[in-house]
Amino acid sequence: MTGETDAARRNGRGTEAAIEAVGVELTYADGTRAVDGVDLRVPRGEFFGFLGPNGAGKTTTIKTLATLLSPTAGTVHVNGFDVVREPRKVRQSIGYMAQETSVDPELTAEENLRFACEAYGVPRADRDERIVELLDLVDLADVADKRAEEFSGGMKKRLDAATALVHSPPLVFLDEPTTGLDPKARNRLWAYFREMNDAGTTIFLTTQYLEEADQLCDRLSVIVGGRIVATGSPADLKREVGGEILDIDLEDGEDARERAVEVAESSGLFEASATVESTAEGVTVTSRRARERGTDLLVALRDAGLDVVGFNVRAPTLDDVFLAITGEHLDGEDDGEDADGTADEGAAAAPEVGR
Ligand SMILES: Nc1ncnc2c1ncn2[C@@H]1O[C@H](COP(=O)(O)OP(=O)(O)OP(=O)(O)O)[C@@H](O)[C@H]1O
DSSP states (O other), X not given: OOSOOHHHHHHOSTTOOSEEEEEEEEEOTTSOEEEEEEEEEEOTTOEEEEEOOTTSSHHHHHHHHTTSSOOSEEEEEETTEETTTOHXXXXXXXXXXXXXXXXXXXXXXXXXXXXXXXXXXXXXXXXXXXXXXXXXXXXXXXXXXXXXXXXXXXXXXXXXXXXXXXXXXXXXXXXXXXXXXXXXXXXXHHHHHHHHHHTTOEEEEEESBHHHHHHHOSEEEEEETTEEEEEEOHHHHHHHTOSEEEEEEESSOHHHHXXXXXXXXXXXXXXXXXXXXXXXXXXXXXXXXXXXXXXXXXXXXXXXXXXXXXXXXXXXXXXXXXXXXXXXXXXXXXXXXXXTSOBOTTOOOOOBOOO
């Protein structure tokens, strides 16, 4: 044993960042390069998000940071420990909530947590108190003695989250923790994650839900095709879109939309860096002058014989950020499935990437 204290062992070294990754690559045996040169720095205490569509490389990255996969290039330090040379120390200093549940359906909520305490080496004397605390945190105290097989998808996820926390790690990885949950269950989990973070836990969360990233994260990176294409706070990223969004709905079909794009582009109403796009409903203009010049554009469209049936000026969303960076939308329909595969009522849902 080295002379390090319990706290130092748990919390990592000195004032290092929680996560420091440089030039990380991960190529699978079949040649798929799932992570392609990722640089990341997550300071302690931050709620950090990793947002991207299906197959972007989120799970591969999180598994690499959590020592479940070895990077094929680059270096990763987690809580000051090298993931390749000191994997055991990394594991002692992190919690990991995988996409697949780690809950044993045969065991009660309390037994699941007791099992996790054992697995993580939580001192025997601390276990009872810790279990009560965690059941409380995720609102499962009332069902502590019920077997997990009776739980809804949301309850299982909450138990999963509690399981990742038994050893009070300073850093927790959450891999798409709310995928498939209905909005109510999702909101509830968000509240626990906020509480965890407020209590000082650094959180690294992967998500394909725009709203999740927007609501929870201090900062986020957008990953596409194994590469980070943008990093910043949600507000900074939205500001970078460069203005506001003017959505115009047209009565007529594709020809009208194309014509409207031409009118908007040649109108001289907007700055050169403004963008004009045809949408399913009509046309969208992203411009610093969207608000100021919006009505002038409506007049120009009407003069061109186009039938405007609605318009709206709004602040950019993270989907607009994604669109500006990649040329594609990130949002889609929720599949409305609970984590255990049962359909939920009212799963109209936060915007997300289509499955
Ligand atoms: N074991 C594997 N062997 C080969 N390729 C893999 C393996 N696991 C994942 N991939 C591929 O690596 C890429 C990144 O996958 P990854 O699961 O990291 O993405 P993701 O962003 O987490 O997606 P999802 O939202 O579907 O979980 C994809 O092209 C995927 O098909």
